[in-house]
Amino acid sequence: MDKKLILLVDDDPDVRLSLRLPLEATGYAISEAANPKEGLTAIKNSKPDLIILDVMMDSATAGFQFALDLHSEDPKSELKEYKEIPILMLTAIHGTTPLRFSPDQDYLPVQKFLEKPVEPEVLIASVKELLGE
Amino acid sequence: MSGQPPRWYPSTNFHSSQKGGRSLVEAELEASVAWLIGLRWLAGIGVLIVTWSVNAIFKFRISPFPLYLIGAVILLYNIIFYFTEQRFKQTSISVKGYIGLAQWQVGLDWLAMVLLFHYSGGIESPAILFFIFHIIIASIFFKPRTAYGFTIAAILLVWGTVWLEFWGILPHRPIVGFIQEPLYKNIWYVLATLFFFGATGLISAFLATSINQRLRQREEEVMELTESLQRATDRLQALNDGARTISSTLDLTQVLNRLVKNTAEAIQVDACSIRMVDATGQILEEMAAYGLSQVYLNKGPLELEKNPLAREVLSGKVVNIPDTTQTNLLQYPSEAAEEGISSMLSAPLIGKNGPMGILRAYSRETDRFSDDDGTFLSAIAAQGSIAIENALAYQAIETLDATKSQFVRMVTHELRSPVSVMRSLLRTITAGYAGGLNDQQSDILNRAQKRVDALQGLIDDLLDLAAGKVELKSHGEAEAINLEDVIVQVMERFEVIAKEKEITFEWYNQSPGVLISTKATKEGLDRIFNNLVSNAIKYTLPKGKVIVSLERIGDEAYTIIEDTGIGISMEAQSQLFQEFYRAPNAKEIEREGTGLGLAIVKDIVTHIGGRISVKSKLGKGSQFTVILPVLKE
Structure with a gap:
């Protein structure tokens, strides 16, 4: 059985490293992107089974926008074949953004939130849960 | 009946202050009319008694019938006056109505007097003297002109009667036996008596009206003085009330809005405004207005350079513009005219660092403001300035706090x-x-990680504390939260740790079946109880006890977290809720710790509108009580 592919979208290479190590050790294949644009290219190159997405990148809500585009309900969306890829979103709940985060199908099509810093065990458990393992 | 005759005068500028719904003038008129009616009963009865005694006791011969009739008629029309006066009292009759009534009374009295004079012997009648007090009454009650009118009418009536009797046109009705020789045909006697009667009447009228006028003037002065005293008292009261309302808030907008409203009400004008010098010192900004239209308020900026009035006021003067069409001090004269502003009064708002702005009252009347008004507005402005400065200072502190x-x-x-x-x-x-990793590497990294964990905790706490002060909204909107749910969740969270330490960990709802909810954020409440329960378990030695209870008392929810832990010294208790404070014995148990936990708890509790207290004995245990307002169903 092929390793499942997880795409990490985060502008901080250190964060990507801290996510990558435990996930690779658990037996997942990892691809990385530093921003939503790179992320989109990576998705088109090889469709991941799961995306781990940072909320704040270029702007305070770049991650939100990326998730919204990807999971758009619009049938004409050019990304509609990626609509079903689950997204795990990393947030800084103590952050300066006044937005409240919670998974909400209408508002934000994201499957799960984790607050940074993420414990490796919690990360692995969440990933497994989203992949249905 | 009062010994002092009341007086009334149809004065044009009478005192209008209302007492029990009636003016002073009306009250006086009413009393005077009643007084006259009261006197008249005596007069009528007096006529009847004297007529009877002249015949029965003194045995003078007189034809008594007309005299009795006069007495009866006096009593009869007095009855009519009495009931008219009663009716007047119930309905609000104008001053004119009362004067009319009084004139009718005096008129009829004098007619009765002339008849009495005629039927008691004409020129020989001793009743002629009675005219004098009638003249005095009229002079007291009426304006001098009316009084002289009545006096001259009385003189003419007496003269007419006497001459008609003299010429035999009217029959002479003597009191037989009273005077031996008839005098009514004695020309010298008649001439002399009529002359002295006329002169006495006019002199009496003159004396009575002059004295009366002097008294009236005095009374008017007293009234004016009373009125101005009353006005001064009202204003002091208004000033006092205003100061209290204005100082009862530190919110600048509220202070300014109350100030303009109170000022307009206290000075009794249509509109009032406050303008304040902006940061550039060149423009007067509209800060608050009462009774002015939006159009007028939006007329344009008040530029000091183009506004001589503003410059004059800001130099510290109270400026009265009695007629806005007759001044060149205004920057927007046509706008003021359109707004219907005819006069305005401006006083400077002066702070510690000099003039801050202008308090201005507007009126539709020209020449509305007196010097008194100027002094009064100036006093209001002085008080208002203090309130404004306080609010500004508070605003600055708040901004500083928020910025920090x-x-x-x-x-x-x-x-x-x-x-x-x-x-x-x-x-x-x-x-x-x-x-x-080898063991040493692993150990070093573990130590490093512990330090980083502590640092992370400190930063998170600091963030919470700052968040609490900047905007609690970032923790979500406050909603009705069931306290029991929150406590149960927290209890479940610590169950495992408590079990590991073999701590008796229990919780009781002392108000079972009662919904105890409070308006707060779920995170906030969770934070409060999480911190308190976590501390209780942390600082309680193995095999100890941690008991949590919830009870509704009145409109408040009491949550008590009690432990048999290490306790807190009295000294530590006083500083417990301060930021970064950690009790020495707590440091012994756990070296790492931010000292922010309880500060945050207190912050959240205060935000919710509750309070927190601690009771503790070193070595015995601690008891934290959180009292939160209960949301009423």
């Missing part, structure tokens, strides 16, 4: 990201995802 908290939040957030990443990276190593 914002700064702390920014800095902390910048600190948090790298620490968070550092921690995650370290975790990948200590958890073995990056290959094996």
